[in-house]
Amino acid sequence: xxxxxxxxxxxxxxxxxxxxxxxxxxxxxxxxxxxxxxxxxxxxxxxxxxxxxxxxxxxxxxxxxxxxxxxxxxxxxxxxxxxxxxxxxxxxxxxxxxxxxxxxxxxxxxxxxxxxxxxxxxxxxxxxxxxxxxxxxxxxxxxxxxxxxxxxxxxxxxxxxxxxxxxxxxxxxxxxxxxxxxxxxxxxxxxxxxxxxxxxxxxxxxxxxxxxxxxxxxxxxxxxxxxxxxxxxxxxxxxxxxxxxxxxxxxxxxxxxxxxxxxxxxxxxxxxxxxxxxxxxxxxxxxxxxxxxxxxxxxxxxxx
Numbered sequence: 076x077x078x079x080x081x082x083x084x085x086x087x088x089x090x091x092x093x094x095x096x097x098x099x100x101x102x103x104x105x106x107x108x109x110x111x112x113x114x115x116x117x118x119x120x121x122x123x124x125x126x127x128x129x130x131x132x133x134x135x136x137x138x139x140x141x142x143x144x145x146x147x148x149x150x151x152x153x154x155x156x157x158x159x160x161x162x163x164x165x166x167x168x169x170x171x172x173x174x175x176x177x178x179x180x181x182x183x184x185x186x187x188x189x190x191x192x193x194x195x196x197x198x199x200x201x202x203x204x205x206x207x208x209x210x211x212x213x214x215x216x217x218x219x220x221x222x223x224x225x226x227x228x229x230x231x232x233x234x235x236x237x238x239x240x241x242x243x244x245x246x247x248x249x250x251x252x253x254x255x256x257x258x259x260x261x262x263x264x265x266x267x268x269x270x271x272x273x274x275x276x277x278x279x280x281x282x283x284x285x286x287x288x289x290x291x292x293x294x295x296x297x298x299x300x301x302x303x304x305x306x307x308x309x310x311x312x313x314x315x316x317x318x319x320x321x322x323x324x325x326x327x328x329x330x331x332x333x334x335x336x337x338x339x340x341x342x343x344x345x346x347x348x349x350x351x352x353x354x355x356x357x358x359x360x361x362x363x364x365x366x367x368x369x370x371x372x373x374x375x376x377x378x379x
Contacts, residue, residue: 082346083367086360089351090117091128093360098131099139099150100357109135109150111159115166116361119374133172136163144179145187156183158218158228161235168238169374181239184232185247189214189224189258213257226262226269226287229255233294234375259291260303267306268314283307285314285323289330293375296333308334315341321349322359325366333375342367 099109118132145156146163164180191211215229242248264274268283269291318324332338354360
C-alpha cells in the first residue's frame with residue numbers, strides 16, 4: 076500500500092503540471108479550456124505554500140466571473156450563470172479572496188431560485204404534474220437559471236452562503252439557507268442519501284448517488300443532527316464498501332470524515348486505485364488530493 080501523504084503530494088504535483096497558462100484547470104488533461112469546477116477544487120486542494128499557483132487560480136476565477144456576479148461552467152460560456160457559482164465563491168472565500176466579487180456572487184445566489192418556487196410551477200406540481208414527489212415551497216438552486224433545483228448546485232450554494240462573510244442581506248441569506256436545507260430534506264431518497272434531484276418519481280424510489288449524498292452531507296454538516304442526516308451518513312458508510320470510482324470514493328471519504336466516521340480503510344482503498352498520471356479528470360484528481368490529505372473537516376468548514 077502506498078503512503079497516502081506521498082500519493083497526495085504526487086496528486087498536487089500533477090495538478091501543478093496541468094495548470095493552464097491562464098491559471099485555471101481544464102476538465103480533462105487533453106483540453107485547454109479552463110473550467111470552473113476543476114479550478115475551484117484544485118484551488119482548495121493546493122497547499123497554502125504554493126502561492127504562485129494559487130494566486131494564478133484566484134485571478135482566473137476573478138476574471139471568469141460574469142457581470143451579473145455568477146460563474147459559468149467554462150471560461151467564456153454561460154453568461155447567465157451556472158450551478159457552479161456556489162463552488163467558485165466558496166473556494167475564493169476559503170482563500171480569503173472576497174470583496175466586491177464576493178458580494179456580487181452572494182447577490183446572484185440570493186436572487187437565483189429553482190423554478191418550482193414560482194407560483195405557476197407550484198400550481199403545476201400541485202395539480203397537473205403529480206408524478207414527481209416534492210414540496211415546491213422547499214427550493215434550492217438549479218444547474219442553469221430558469222430550471223428546477225438540483226442537489227449538487229444546492230449543496231455548493233449552501234456551502235458558499237454559510238461561510239460567506241459580510242453579507243449585507245443577512246435575513247434573506249438565512250431564509251435562502253433554510254429553504255435550501257429544507258429542499259435537501261424534502262428530496263431525500265427513502266433509504267437515506269440523495270439522487271441528482273428527486274427521491275421518488277412516478278411512485279418509485281430512486282437510488283441514492285454517493286457523490287451527491289456526500290456533497291449534500293457536507294453542506295449540512297453544521298445543521299443539528301436529525302434522522303435525515305443519520306440515515307444518509309449510514310447509507311453512505313454502507314455504500315463506501317463497494318465504491319471504486321475515485322470521484323465518488325473521494326467525496327465519500329470527505330463526508331464521512333466530516334461526520335466522525337472511520338475512513339482509514341477507505342483512504343487506503345483510494346490510494347490503491349488512484350494513479351495521478353492516469354486520472355485524466357482534473358476535478359477528480361483535486362478531490363482525491365483533498366481526501367488523501369485528510370483535510371475534509373477544515374476545508375469544508377466543519378471546524379470553523
